[in-house]
Amino acid sequence: MSPALRSKAAIVGIGATEFSANSGRSERRLAVEAVLAALADAGLEADDIDGIVNSDFDATNQLDIVNALGLANIRAYATIPHGGGSPCGTVAQAAMMVTSGVCECVVAYRSLNERSGHRYGSADAVPAYPWVFGLHAPYGLVVPGEWTAMHARRRMIEFGETREQWAEVPVTFRAHANRNPRAMLHGKTLTRGDYLAAPMLAEPLCRYDYCLETDGAVAYLVTSADRARSLRATPAHIHTAVQATGAPVWYQTNWYRDSLTTGAEVVAAARQLWSESGLSPRDIDVAQVYDHFAPLVLTALEDFGFCGKGEGAAFVGEGRIAHGGALPLNTAGGLLSEGYIHGWNLILEGVRQIRGTSTAQVEDVEFSLVTSCWGAPTSALILSR
Amino acid sequence: MTHTIQAWPRPLPQIDRDHAEWWAGLARHELLVQECPRCKALTFPPEPACPACRSLERGWRRSSGRGRVFSWVVVRRASHPYFADKVPYAVVLVAMDEGFRVVGSFEGPLDALCDGLPVEVGFDDVNDEVTLMRFRRVG
Numbered sequence: 075m076s077p078a079l080r081s082k083a084a085i086v087g088i089g090a091t092e093f094s095a096n097s098g099r100s101e102r103r104l105a106v107e108a109v110l111a112a113l114a115d116a117g118l119e120a121d122d123i124d125g126i127v128n129s130d131f132d133a134t135n136q137l138d139i140v141n142a143l144g145l146a147n148i149r150a151y152a153t154i155p156h157g158g159g160s161p162c163g164t165v166a167q168a169a170m171m172v173t174s175g176v177c178e179c180v181v182a183y184r185s186l187n188e189r190s191g192h193r194y195g196s197a198d199a200v201p202a203y204p205w206v207f208g209l210h211a212p213y214g215l216v217v218p219g220e221w222t223a224m225h226a227r228r229r230m231i232e233f234g235e236t237r238e239q240w241a242e243v244p245v246t247f248r249a250h251a252n253r254n255p256r257a258m259l260h261g262k263t264l265t266r267g268d269y270l271a272a273p274m275l276a277e278p279l280c281r282y283d284y285c286l287e288t289d290g291a292v293a294y295l296v297t298s299a300d301r302a303r304s305l306r307a308t309p310a311h312i313h314t315a316v317q318a319t320g321a322p323v324w325y326q327t328n329w330y331r332d333s334l335t336t337g338a339e340v341v342a343a344a345r346q347l348w349s350e351s352g353l354s355p356r357d358i359d360v361a362q363v364y365d366h367f368a369p370l371v372l373t374a375l376e377d378f379g380f381c382g383k384g385e386g387a388a389f390v391g392e393g394r395i396a397h398g399g400a401l402p403l404n405t406a407g408g409l410l411s412e413g414y415i416h417g418w419n420l421i422l423e424g425v426r427q428i429r430g431t432s433t434a435q436v437e438d439v440e441f442s443l444v445t446s447c448w449g450a451p452t453s454a455l456i457l458s459r
Numbered sequence: 460m461t462h463t464i465q466a467w468p469r470p471l472p473q474i475d476r477d478h479a480e481w482w483a484g485l486a487r488h489e490l491l492v493q494e495c496p497r498c499k500a501l502t503f504p505p506e507p508a509c510p511a512c513r514s515l516e517r518g519w520r521r522s523s524g525r526g527r528v529f530s531w532v533v534v535r536r537a538s539h540p541y542f543a544d545k546v547p548y549a550v551v552l553v554a555m556d557e558g559f560r561v562v563g564s565f566e567g568p569l570d571a572l573c574d575g576l577p578v579e580v581g582f583d584d585v586n587d588e589v590t591l592m593r594f595r596r597v598g
Contacts, residue, residue, distance in 0.1 A: 195538075196538065197467075197470075199467045199468070200470075201471065202470075202473035203470055203472055203473055204472075204473040204475065205475070207472075208472025208473055208474070209562055210550070211470040211471075211472070212469070212470050212471055212472060212585075212589070212591055214470075214534055214539070214542045214545065214550055215532060215550050215562065216470060216538050216539045217538040217539075220532055220534055220538060220550075224530045224531070224532050224550075224552055225530075227530045227531060227532065228529075228530045231530065273535065273536070274535045275534075275536045276532050276533070276534050276535070276536075277532065277533035277534075277547075321510070322510065324504075329530070329552050329560055329562065330503055330559070330560050334529075334530060334552075
């Protein structure tokens with residue numbers, strides 16, 4: 075996103091369904107509920123919506139929203155690809171649609187019955203695996219946890235990291251979820267002992283290293299900064315939003331490029347983010363870092379420049395990433411403990427931190443960072459007051 | 460996570476045109492890597508053009524089959540029913556001596572696995588089209 079677009083658009087409404095293991099309703103219905111909640115939050119009407127953005131992998135498409143809500147004013151729509159890499163890219167897209175003057179009010183949403191329906195963490199009964207998946211599925215690396223373990227092992231080899239150090243991430247995020255009544259694991263505590271005692275699934279990872287699988291939907295509304303001033307919610311200005319692929323990229327099986335512990339796509343996104351924003355990691359007050367797997371949070375923090383390569387474990391220690399710490403992370407519980415709306419719920423929490431409405435609110439937030447998936451073509455977002 | 464579906468097929472590759480020659484090499488018990496005839500850059504997984512010099516001309520080089528373990532995963536709970544009776548099993552990422560990496564099964568005691576372990580490729584024919592790699596410790 076060009077610096078010329080900086081803070082010209084804002085997120086002015088957010089909405090979500092409950093996050094559960096079984097929603098009991100269709101993904102269409104969930105999406106529409108989230109969109110209506112975002113409209114109510116913003117004080118806008120359905121007829122104000124003139125643009126729609128979503129992500130690939132969604133079981134619904136724009137037409138489902140158009141038909142359910144009778145949206146007759148749509149002027150532009152887009153679907154941003156690459157799964158968990160896409161969420162912050164949808165914000166960039168919505169901001170471009172608004173700042174170009176094509177649209178006045180863009181809704182973006184993600185809806186999935188990912189626990190009661192198709193589970194991303196489960197194998198599929200397919201006979202043959204295409205592309206690079208065919209290079210590893212026949213050997214028994216079939217699901218994302220099994221792929222990510224290869225990267226996690228390499229952190230142990232290169233940096234001497236231990237599971238005792240990794241525990242800091244899921245235990246801290248769970249504590250944040252324990253403050254957040256919306257979180258799937260709001261009522262369940264997690265101790266370091268629980269983490270270290272858990273059986274290995276794909277060694278060196280255990281279940282607490284894995285994100286949740288969730289039924290639910292979220293939505294947000296973007297309009298111009300000018301129009302945002304007349305709306306009821308504190309606008310979360312889209313200071314900077316970037317997409318980047320780096321090269322080469324093979325999703326969670328980035329085993330064929332030079333390093334398993336550096337994400338070419340995240341390094342590229344970070345370079346763009348800091349140069350286009352004019353900011354640096356020191357300016358960030360609170361961050362929601364895509365936490366599909368706990369050890370990859372360390373890799374992402376390094377790749378975004380919060381600490382040097384190999385320093386991630388030390389960085390997250392001593393309470394730095396906890397509520398009240400120097401850089402609170404994933405303050406709603408993240409994908410590990412709040413819910414897994416394929417990274418989109420991190421955007422909503424980033425907005426809450428700007429508004430001052432988080433259940434683990436950081437004081438006086440000026441810049442709120444949200445990142446999308448490490449490993450996939452990715453994206454990142456800085457929200458500002 | 461108990462799987463009740465027993466009829467799931469063994470996971471196999473869907474061999475596309477860009478990968479076909481590589482799989483044909485394995486079927487002949489040869490581990491190949493794409494080598495650019497123009498700039499000699501090695502590319503794996505196979506690509507339809509050379510990412511280094513952008514040549515569309517594609518060539519192949521046969522690997523010695525020797526390399527070192529670069530990383531590994533020990534699957535303790537199978538995610539796919541085919542592997543349910545095979546846990547625990549190890550899958551290795553091997554840095555081949557020529558300078559590219561491949562994934563294969565590991566045959567040997569799990570506690571022998573370490574960074575840099577020297578290994579050599581072996582071949583398991585699955586069917587007429589598909590041969591898989593199995594790495595064993597050498598030396």
